[in-house]
Amino acid sequence: MLKKPKAIILFSGGLDSATTLYYVLSKGYDCHALIFDYGQRHNKEIRSAVAMAKSVKVPYQIIKIKLPWKGSVLLDKKIKVPKYKKSRKGIPPTYVPARNTIFLSFATSYAEAVGAQTILYGANAIDYSGYPDCRPAFVKAFQNVIKAGTKNNKIKVRAPLIKLTKAQIIKLAMELKVPLDKTWSCYEGGKKPCGVCDSCRLREKGYSALNLSDL
Amino acid sequence: MLKKPKAIILFSGGLDSATTLYYVLSKGYDCHALIFDYGQRHNKEIRSAVAMAKSVKVPYQIIKIKLPWKGSVLLDKKIKVPKYKKSRKGIPPTYVPARNTIFLSFATSYAEAVGAQTILYGANAIDYSGYPDCRPAFVKAFQNVIKAGTKNNKIKVRAPLIKLTKAQIIKLAMELKVPLDKTWSCYEGGKKPCGVCDSCRLREKGYSALNLSDL
Numbered sequence: 035m036l037k038k039p040k041a042i043i044l045f046s047g048g049l050d051s052a053t054t055l056y057y058v059l060s061k062g063y064d065c066h067a068l069i070f071d072y073g074q075r076h077n078k079e080i081r082s083a084v085a086m087a088k089s090v091k092v093p094y095q096i097i098k099i100k101l102p103w104k105g106s107v108l109l110d111k112k113i114k115v116p117k118y119k120k121s122r123k124g125i126p127p128t129y130v131p132a133r134n135t136i137f138l139s140f141a142t143s144y145a146e147a148v149g150a151q152t153i154l155y156g157a158n159a160i161d162y163s164g165y166p167d168c169r170p171a172f173v174k175a176f177q178n179v180i181k182a183g184t185k186n187n188k189i190k191v192r193a194p195l196i197k198l199t200k201a202q203i204i205k206l207a208m209e210l211k212v213p214l215d216k217t218w219s220c221y222e223g224g225k226k227p228c229g230v231c232d233s234c235r236l237r238e239k240g241y242s243a244l245n246l247s248d249l
Numbered sequence: 250m251l252k253k254p255k256a257i258i259l260f261s262g263g264l265d266s267a268t269t270l271y272y273v274l275s276k277g278y279d280c281h282a283l284i285f286d287y288g289q290r291h292n293k294e295i296r297s298a299v300a301m302a303k304s305v306k307v308p309y310q311i312i313k314i315k316l317p318w319k320g321s322v323l324l325d326k327k328i329k330v331p332k333y334k335k336s337r338k339g340i341p342p343t344y345v346p347a348r349n350t351i352f353l354s355f356a357t358s359y360a361e362a363v364g365a366q367t368i369l370y371g372a373n374a375i376d377y378s379g380y381p382d383c384r385p386a387f388v389k390a391f392q393n394v395i396k397a398g399t400k401n402n403k404i405k406v407r408a409p410l411i412k413l414t415k416a417q418i419i420k421l422a423m424e425l426k427v428p429l430d431k432t433w434s435c436y437e438g439g440k441k442p443c444g445v446c447d448s449c450r451l452r453e454k455g456y457s458a459l460n461l462s463d464l
Binding site: 095097098099100101102103104105106125129130131132133134135136138139140142143144145146147148166167169171172174175176178179181182183184185186187 | 310312313314315316317318319320321340344345346347348349350351353354355357358359360361362363381382384386387389390391393394396397398399400401402
């Protein structure tokens with residue numbers, strides 16, 4: 035039997051990374067998940083990520099990162115998460131400085147250490163919050179860092195959802211039988227999603243476009 | 250009085266980063282040091298870095314990183330540090346997967362959070378160990394990650410020593426009055442440098458070229 039190719043996935047347990055996980059598993063990869071505990075507002079997303087990784091028997095590592103600085107609504111509980119009724123432009127205050135660069139750096143280190151040739155990144159740049167580190171230009175730039183700065187410089191960063199709309203992602207998730215009710219996208223950590231943060235709003239937009247409800 | 254420009258420096262307390270620190274202080278920067286406790290073989294370099302930062306009144310942050318994987322002699326005390334009598338080619342087993350990418354990612358986050366426009370990186374690619382993440386191509390690639398993936402995308406990564414020989418670095422350090430006897434370059438953490446690891450060998454090469462002794 036051929037050995038399955040190894041992949042490292044950045045896994046938050048949200049809609050996008052869960053769909054990416056199911057997608058890469060459907061392609062026959064031996065997937066290892068990296069879950070980050072980076073001081074986000076709540077650990078509900080970490081619990082969701084761990085539960086989902088366990089449910090599909092994907093080995094995972096939780097990386098604990100203590101940033102001694104703030105600079106983001108997601109790192110500072112004293113600031114309220116902004117509520118949006120409609121779409122807006124620019125980079126929102128939920129942007130965490132260089133967060134995804136840090137995450138991909140750890141994934142690169144992990145991939146090199148265990149001999150994985152692929153890093154999976156659930157970024158999306160269509161129905162997204164405007165984060166610069168979710169765009170194709172960033173993925174390409176990070177790919178060049180791997181090429182120039184690592185020993186195993188053939189590792190590829192794949193972002194299979196990057197050009198899909200939120201509705202297309204939800205449709206794909208349904209086809210792949212992702213347990214969508216187990217994913218957590220909301221920036222808040224309550225019992226139910228708040229429905230008004232940027233992340234909830236984008237998720238709702240996807241469901242609406244499909245004439246479906248997330249509730 | 251004009252406000253000093255802020256800079257973040259990756260600071261290990263070794264010859265190269267100490268010289269970079271003194272260099273950037275001589276240029277009038279308000280310097281903040283990042284010291285990494287990443288599971289290296291010994292904490293002597295961390296103690297050296299802290300002591301030196303304190304001696305020049307540079308504020309510092311120690312970032313603790315727990316990599317759950319190995320993949321390097323520097324992360325695994327069970328493997329002996331290789332000894333070299335002469336120069337060799339290729340990437341040595343002391344390479345830590347994506348380490349400097351991780352370090353620069355944290356520096357970028359810090360720089361964004363506190364509004365610093367400059368990151369100082371003491372990499373050197375002339376008399377060096379062959380680490381890919383010390384070369385100009387890597388610095389350039391990482392610069393492009395900042396440009397494509399951050400909010401404050403004008404932050405510049407500077408590596409002022411990158412094209413200097415070790416002898417030129419030692420000469421510059423002496424001009425800048427770097428307390429060279431307080432820097433620690435050895436991969437081992439004994440009372441005295443081992444003298445035979447790659448880092449010791451390169452340092453010795455620089456001193457020899459200047460007809461000086463490090464002892």
